[in-house]
Amino acid sequence: MSISRPLHVALVGAGPAGTYAADILAGSGLDVRIDLLERLPAPFGLVRYGVAPDHPRIKGIIRALEKVLARGDVRLLGNVHVGEDVSVERLTELYDVVIMSTGADADIPLPIPGVDLPGVHGAADFVSWYDGHPDVPRTWPLKAREIAVLGVGNVALDVARILAKHPKDLLSTEVPANVVAGLEGSPVTDVHIFGRRGPAQVKFTPLELRELAKVPDVDLVVYEDDFQFDEGSEEAIRSSNQVKQVVGTLTDLAMRDPEELTASRRIHLHLFHSPAEILGTQEDGVQAIRTERTELQGDGTVRGTGEYVDTPVQAVYRAVGYYSAPVDGLPFDFTGGVIPNTEGRILGDDGEYLPGLFATGWIKRGPVGLIGSTKSDAQQTISHVLADVEAGLLGQGEEPGGREALTAELTAAGVPWTNWEGWETLDAFERDLGAKDEFPRERVKVVSREAMTAISTGQEPGALH
Numbered sequence: 180m181s182i183s184r185p186l187h188v189a190l191v192g193a194g195p196a197g198t199y200a201a202d203i204l205a206g207s208g209l210d211v212r213i214d215l216l217e218r219l220p221a222p223f224g225l226v227r228y229g230v231a232p233d234h235p236r237i238k239g240i241i242r243a244l245e246k247v248l249a250r251g252d253v254r255l256l257g258n259v260h261v262g263e264d265v266s267v268e269r270l271t272e273l274y275d276v277v278i279m280s281t282g283a284d285a286d287i288p289l290p291i292p293g294v295d296l297p298g299v300h301g302a303a304d305f306v307s308w309y310d311g312h313p314d315v316p317r318t319w320p321l322k323a324r325e326i327a328v329l330g331v332g333n334v335a336l337d338v339a340r341i342l343a344k345h346p347k348d349l350l351s352t353e354v355p356a357n358v359v360a361g362l363e364g365s366p367v368t369d370v371h372i373f374g375r376r377g378p379a380q381v382k383f384t385p386l387e388l389r390e391l392a393k394v395p396d397v398d399l400v401v402y403e404d405d406f407q408f409d410e411g412s413e414e415a416i417r418s419s420n421q422v423k424q425v426v427g428t429l430t431d432l433a434m435r436d437p438e439e440l441t442a443s444r445r446i447h448l449h450l451f452h453s454p455a456e457i458l459g460t461q462e463d464g465v466q467a468i469r470t471e472r473t474e475l476q477g478d479g480t481v482r483g484t485g486e487y488v489d490t491p492v493q494a495v496y497r498a499v500g501y502y503s504a505p506v507d508g509l510p511f512d513f514t515g516g517v518i519p520n521t522e523g524r525i526l527g528d529d530g531e532y533l534p535g536l537f538a539t540g541w542i543k544r545g546p547v548g549l550i551g552s553t554k555s556d557a558q559q560t561i562s563h564v565l566a567d568v569e570a571g572l573l574g575q576g577e578e579p580g581g582r583e584a585l586t587a588e589l590t591a592a593g594v595p596w597t598n599w600e601g602w603e604t605l606d607a608f609e610r611d612l613g614a615k616d617e618f619p620r621e622r623v624k625v626v627s628r629e630a631m632t633a634i635s636t637g638q639e640p641g642a643l644h
């Protein structure tokens with residue numbers, strides 16, 4: 180069955196998942212009107228506000244996403260927070276299909292004693308700060324000489340690298356001025372990364388590890404005592420080229436002559452250390468991290484040995500995973516941190532599919548996986564949208580109000596929504612800032628939401644961060 184009028188689709192969240200889904204839908208051959216709603220004045224989600232500024236190759240994925248949005252068949256509506264500026268319920272009245280692609284931007288809690296002490300931070304908050312997210316404070320407390328980073332994924336390595344890197348080595352990136360100023364005041368000498376398991380179980384990728392070993396004037400210290408392998412580890416090394424490469428690189432690093440380690444700053448990688456407690460007081464903040472040594476059990480999992488180690492640190496960063504925010508008006512699975520769904524079809528509290536409601540990206544399958552995986556994910560979700568249209572479940576009856584009705588309502592409510600042309604203006608402004616900077620580069624980010632909105636709508640920006 181086909182439809183006799185255009186299908187109106189709202190995608191919520193202009194990260195890679197939402198943009199890829201919009202692209203696939205636009206190319207499906209269906210007569211479709213697609214609006215991509217984004218709560219920030221800038222699109223691209225975590226590619227702009229998660230990927231580290233010193234990863235320009237990955238940031239470059241933005242160029243591919245830009246091409247989709249510049250074509251004109253997917254219309255960006257920025258500065259619209261779904262759940263606040265417009266409800267999901269209202270969107271379902273204005274559109275035939277609503278696809279949630281809201282991603283994740285918070286930290287999974289880490290329930291250990293001392294986690295509420297001053298000086299304990301979530302990695303997601305720090306990432307948002309150094310990537311110039313408009314909704315976090317402009318200053319960051321960087322007073323610690325010794326810092327612990329808990330977790331052994333790529334985000335943990337990003338956080339450790341940015342904390343340890345000399346700020347002058349970030350001056351070729353898009354990093355905002357307030358971030359450089361903040362990092363310049365940091366007295367850090369040692370960053371300690373702690374992981375519960377061993378070299379064959381770490382989550383970071385070989386590329387990120389090799390990069391960490393090459394940071395100028397920062398030594399990556401790996402300890403021989405932290406090498407243990409069991410049957411599960413051997414199997415992991417045999418079956419995954421990635422694990423093999425990581426173990427190989429870690430082994431090379433551990434074998435180095437200590438005399439080679441002469442840098443003024445160090446990143447220490449401690450494996451088989453399970454974070455047990457953060458020590459300190461409310462008055463003085465963090466003073467140390469207590470970890471329990473662990474050992475392999477045969478299948479790659481670990482158990483505690485009862486041996487504890489205290490490492491003096493004055494700040495702790497939790498980098499044990501991201502977590503999605505629930506969106507008002509939609510069910511949420513608090514255990515998995517996702518909107519309950521079957522292959523992207525959103526399920527109600529009774530487990531039944533809610534017609535016309537879909538999800539894609541990290542909000543659909545949880546905060547794991549690289550940008551590329553959001554594309555296959557979007558493909559799956561859109562295939563179900565198309566199947567439901569074909570089955571006559573969607574796009575029947577009177578044509579809904581769509582974009583015109585939504586923008587009229589937002590304008591009437593005083594929401595300063597922005598559009599693609601607004602982003603192009605902001606993009607040009609940031610590029611100009613970069614070109615005119617004391618250290619000329621591709622772009623320097625504008626951080627303040629007010630300034631981003633003002634520039635996008637052709638007004639005087641005021642303070643940029």
Ligand SMILES: Cc1cc2nc3c(=O)[nH]c(=O)nc-3n(C[C@H](O)[C@H](O)[C@H](O)COP(=O)(O)OP(=O)(O)OC[C@H]3O[C@@H](n4cnc5c(N)ncnc54)[C@H](O)[C@@H]3O)c2cc1C
Binds near residue numbers: 197230283334541553
């Ligand atoms: C710190 C970090 C570093 C990373 N580095 C890499 C890397 O180097 N390489 C790589 O391949 N992958 C990397 N990733 C993974 C990659 O960022 C994700 O795979 C990808 O961004 C997930 O896409 P998404 O569209 O589902 O979510 P997101 O990118 O989070 O996009 C979601 C969008 O929805 C918007 N939104 C949220 N709520 C609402 C709402 N209520 N209303 C309107 N809009 C809303 C958000 O503002 C955001 O723009 C990294 C992730 C993190 C956290």
